[in-house]
């Protein structure tokens with residue numbers, strides 16, 4: 007079971023296979039392997055100690071950043087992720103990014119967003135769509151239509167203290183929708199990144 011893996015020279019951490027969504031474009035539907043990891047399906051959800059031990063085996067000199075991503079939503083493990091991120095900060099100079107669907111406040115209502123302050127350097131949040139209905143159509147979030155506004159609130163609050171926050175959409179939507187997403191992102195003062203279905207440095211969220 008590989009928790010940390012290399013994808014095009016970047017270091018990724020796969021700490022969970024849980025996710026409240028079933029996105030139409032999710033790579034989980036299309037294969038098991040990414041980068042140098044043969045299977046992103048974990049044998050079990052690794053404990054915090056297992057993740058720390060796996061990190062100790064990583065040659066961090068090759069990387070500048072670690073990205074929590076993988077075959078699942080990393081913030082399903084939000085409390086553990088923060089603990090591991092603090093450990094990584096203590097043991098290395100790596101920047102820490104989370105690729106997330108932004109639904110942590112619905113997944114873990116008691117999670118304090120401000121616990122990311124000073125620990126997480128950047129967030130890549132899946133905007134996915136320009137309104138709640140389109141978002142739900144794409145993500146099939148188990149939290150239903152309220153998911154969209156929860157994701158936006160997460161982005162707004164996080165961007166007030168996380169150094170770098172970007173929205174992403176997968177570039178398979180039509181131009182009108184891309185422009186609507188662009189306008190939505192601009193209104194919130196958050197950059198929008200349009201990524202290809204399988205991008206060089208962003209895999210899922």
Ligand code: SF4
Pocket residue numbers: 025026027028029031032033034076077078079107145210211
């Ligand atoms: S793309 Fe991300 S949020 Fe969507 S189902 Fe896959 S892991 Fe979950």
